[in-house]
Structure formats: C-alpha cells, structure tokens
Amino acid sequence: MRVRMTRRAAVAGLVAVAALVVGAAPASAAPGDASAYGVKLDLSLLGSDAVSAGPFAAADANGPTSNTFVGVDLPDILRTGVINASASRNDDTGGVHSRASTADVRLDLLQSITGGVSAELVEAECDATQTGVTGKSKLVGLDLGRLGTVDTEPAPNTTVDVDLLGVDIAKIVFNEQIRNADGSLTVNAIHITLLGGVLGSIGTGDLVVSSATCGPAGLPIPMASGEGLWIGLGLLALFGIPVAAVALRRRHDLRAV
Template sequence: MHKHMVRRGGVVGLLAAAALLVGALPASAAPGDGSAFVVSANLTLVGGPAINVGPLAPSHTDGPTTAEVASVSIPNVLTAGVATSEAIRDDATGGVHSEASVANVALSLGGFSGSIGLVEAACDATQGGNTGSTSIVNGTFNGQSLPANPPPNTVIAVPPGPVPPPVLSITLNEQIVNGDGSLTVNAIHIRANTPIISGDVIISSATCGPAAPPIPMASGAGLWIGLGLLGAVAIPVGFSVIRKRRTLVTG
C-alpha cells in the first residue's frame, strides 16, 4: 500500500510540475539577440591590394558581451584610439542593449579627410519596440562639420552637389530594420563607388532586438492547478509517512 501511495505521489508530482511550467513559460523560449562592433572596412583600390578588415572588437549577447581594442589602424584609410563594444540582454524583461564607440578617429579616403573626437552608435530593444541613436563629438569631414546627433539616415555627399558626382556617400545614424525584426544602427557608413575606389567603411555599429518575451513566475491558472496538485501529493504522502511511523512505534 505504501509503495502504491508513493508511486501515485510521483505521478501526480510530475503533473504538478508540468502545470507550473505551463504557467511560467513565455510565448517563445528564444531570447533576444544583440551584437556590436567598432570598425569594418571592405575596399578595392586601383593599384593597391583589397582592404578587408573586421568587424573589429565584436561583442554579442551570447558572449563575449564586451570587447575593447586599444587602437585601430587601417593604412591609408583610418586610424583611431580606444574602441569598445557591448551587447547585453536582460533575461527578466527580455530587453537588449547594444553599443559601440570609437575615439580619436582620423579618416583619409578618396582624397578627402576628416577627424572625429568620439563616435557612438547605440540601440535598445524593449517590449515597446526598437530604438537607435548616434552621437558624434567634434566631427568634421572635407571641411564640413558633422552634426552631433544626426537624424536617422542623414546622407552627406562628398564633394557636395550634383556635379561632379560624389566620390563618397556618407550616411550618419544609418538605421536598418532587418528581416528578423532587429534594428542595426551604423553611426557612420561611408560608401565609395568610383573607378578608383569602391567599397565601404563602417564606424561604430550596434544591432539589437527584437526583445524576447520576459520570463515571469508561474501565474494564473497554471499556478493554482500546480499548487492544487502539489497539495494532492503532499497531504496523502504525509499521512502515509505518519501511519508508517505509528506502526513502527506501536510494533
């Protein structure tokens, strides 16, 4: 009889655990992803070797969540100082935050040059949606000041004007909504498409989202069913143990 009670208790216990899990599981078990990197360059130069660098200092919500390099050097294209990236996920809320920053950037591309004290891309994914931003400190290129907080997808032609055609197209605060619902923010995306130079350079890139559903404690019907089934296990098994002890004592 005791073995039968314990066996019945084990079965009911499994049912109780299953009910609690039903109440606790979110709609999707897959967490939100995020990533970031500081610089990448893919260029073809006439009379010179192809340049394929990066992504440098990559980070990801699955790890490593942070990355840093003391300096960046791409000959005849770019030099920079300290560059960092970060991609973190909050499992309790499902939110994701990614960012990348590069300090003391010096650019030389297509016969044009520029400098930036600090450039940063950031994005956040929450249950309310995705948002992104770009910050540029003391930035100039081809003698033109770069806005500190450019609106999304601000395009600058270098040289300016329709004639001659631009050698470079610079997109500031480039925001791309990807097919999986995530958002990519490229603080600076330089595109070159001439017979002499072609390709692109990205400085500070962050991708995040969509946010994962939060992971709540068991609630609602699953909670009460689970607690009821646990009670159905605990009470009979408890009485069985008490009877067994009484039998041993009286025996």
Template sequence: MKIRTVRRGGVLGVAVVVALIASALPASAAPGDGSAYAADVNVTLLNRPAVDIGPLSPSNTSGPTTNTLASIEVPGVLTTGVVTSSANLNESTGVVHSEAAVAEARLLLGNLGSIGSLKATCDATQAGNVGSTALTGVNLLGVSIPGNPAPNTTVSIPPVLSLASLTFNEQIANPDGSLTVNAVHVRLNALLGSGDLIIGSATCGPAAAPIPLASGLGLWIGLGLVVAVVVPVGLRLVRRRTAAV
C-alpha cells in the same frame, strides 16, 4: 464507472502538476538577438590591394557580450583610439540593448577628416526597435554634422569634389525584424576607389517575449495549488483502489 472517474481525476492531477512545474522553470523561449562591432572595412583603393578586415571588436547576445580593443589601425584607411562594443538581453523583460563606441576615428581615405568620438545604440523593446547615433568633435572636409544626426543623414565629402559619400546614423530595417544602426557608413567614389567602411555598428531585435521566472509570491501560489488540487486527487485514488481490493 468509479474507476474511470478516478483515472480521469488522476490524469487531471498530472496535467496540473506538469503545468505548474513548467511555470516554475526558467524561461525557455528563444531570446532576442543583438550584436555590435567597432568597424568593418571592405575597400579597394586606386593602385592598391583590396582591404577586407572585420568586423572588429564584435559582441553578441550569445557571447561574448562585450569586447574592447585598445586601437584600430588599417593603413591608408582608418585609425582609432579605444573601441568597445556590447550586446545584452534582459531575460526577464525581453529587452535587447546593443552599442558600439569608437574614440578618435581618423578617416585616412583622402584625408577626409576625423571624429573625436562616436557611438551607435540600438534598443529592442516590446514597443519596437529604436536606434540613435551620438558624435563629438566632428572635423570633416567642408561639412558640418550635428552631434545627434537624424537617421540616414548623408553628405558628400568634400561637397564639390565628392571623394566619398558618408551616411551618419544609418538605420536599416532588416527583413527578420531587427534594426541595424551604423554610426558612420563611408562609401568610396571612383576618385578614391570602391567599397565601404562602417564605423560603429549595433543591431538589435526583435525583443524576446517577457517571461519572468515563477518566484516569490507566484511560486508559493503554485505550490499551494499543487497541495489543494493534486494531493486530494491522489488520496482519493489510493483509498478507492484500497476499497476495491
């Protein structure tokens, strides 16, 4: 009976050690996903070959986490200045932040107009996913768009002829729990051709579980428990085996 008791105590000590060591290791839970890109072109203009380019300047939480291009030039479709994207995971909080920024976007499709700068942002936290779009210098045919458009603000350009349908701050709740924010989504109508042009896209979420590393006071408490629980059990095991011999 005594030997069984000692063995049980030894098993308990091992279990405690495993649990404490696991708590001191880096978090191994799968991180939240995030991604972003500056532009994606998939259009077919009348009497022209199809254009399928992108995503351009992509980034991802699994790497590369940032990306930059000096400019984008898609003849007959789009030109830009500097574009950037980033997607990052805070491993201690589980928060995911992704964004894409584009400067000097000119919509060459039907000479629809230009946007001085645009930025799509997506944040995934423990409270949920949140997205936004910021615009400056909007100069488009026949329409007025605020600097911070409401989600899924959609207009036809120009309003009467309707060469294209533009959605600003497009927000899509994906089946996997993530959120996609497209700063500008251009859909061509029959007078120009067919297809889609997305400028500035960020996807995030859901957030990862916040599992901070055991460090500082927490690490010292863990080591103290090892000394207080495991060491005495080990000593009793050695003494009783010695006595039995």
C-alpha cells in the same frame, strides 16, 4: 453519461490552463540577441590591393559580452584610438542592449577630396524592449572638412554625398538605421560607401565605424518562478479548480443515488 461529460470538462479545463502556462514559458521563444563592433571594412581601392579587416572589438549577448581593441592603424584609410563594444540581454525582461564606441577617429580615405574627416568619439547604441526597438548615434567633435557640418546626434540616415567635379564618387551615412527582416535594428554611426564605375572613382566597398544591432526583445516573464509562477497558479485556481470541484460533486451525487 453525465460523469463522462463532466470528466471531459474537467480535463479540458486543466488542459486549457496548462496550454496557457506552457505557451508563456521561456522555452517557447528565445530572448532577443544583440551584438556590436567598432570598425569593419571591405575596400577595393584603385591602384592598391583589396583591404578587408574587422570586425574589431566584436561583442555579442551570447559572449563575449564586452570587448576592447587598442586601435586601428591603416595608412591612408583609417586610424582610430581605443574601441569598446558591449552587448547584453536581460532574461527577466527580455530586453537587449548593445553599444559601440570608437575614439579619435581619422578617416584619410577621402582626404584628397574632403580635406579629411575626423571625430573625437563615434558611438552607436541600440535598445530593444517590449515596446519596440530604438537606436541612436553620437558624433563628438566631428569635423567633415569641406563637406560641411552634421549634428552631434544626427537624424537617422543623414546622408552626405561626396563628389568630384560634380560627380558623386562616395556617400557617407551618419546614424544609419537598418530595419532587418527578423525585426532587429542595426545602427551604424558612420557608413562610407565608395561608388565604383564613375568618373574619378577611387574604388569600391564599404567602411563602417561603430555598429550596434539588437532585438527584437525576447519573452519578458519566466514562468518557472517569480511573477510568471504566480500568474500560472492564479490561472489554475481561476479555471482548473472550479471545474474539478464540479466533477467531484456530480460523482458524489450519482453514488448517493
């Protein structure tokens, strides 16, 4: 009976160690994802055909990890210079990073109301590490015309209402940060929404300039090599070897009797 119980203890100890090692293996949880793009729009303007375009210069951590587009030219809506986007994953740390930048942005969509919106550079950035997911936006040389001013690095979800004769017909969100259900974060440097169905409306739809999504971070330690391997071997030595040694010693004592 003692031999059987000791064997069970040894097996249980080794199984517990194996569970710890296997439970921390990369296969149990894929690393986080990341993506980015420069411009995307879906608009229905009064008196014009619907316009859907983008995402331009889309990048993804699964490939392509970087992308460039020479510029968007949509008369009376939007013109831009060069767009760059990138997304990457660090399999050693589990962290992911994404970034989108759009140069020489000119938003003519609301020009008759705002006097024009322009910026030298519009950037969105997102990082996911083991400590959390963070994002930010940068708006260099931003000119909002009659809408006032916004900081170069605005606070998350800074909103400016666009009105005509006291009625809101659109809203612009700068450094929009959306916490998604899967734990990821989407950062839109500029997001314009047209509010249809109101007096003076010019249409409906959305236009986004520079968007980055990332996270949550993936597993930080690959158990097959490096630090993870040494942790696994250390656990094995700490729990598995002493239990196995006790089992062998008891078997030897019983045979001697």
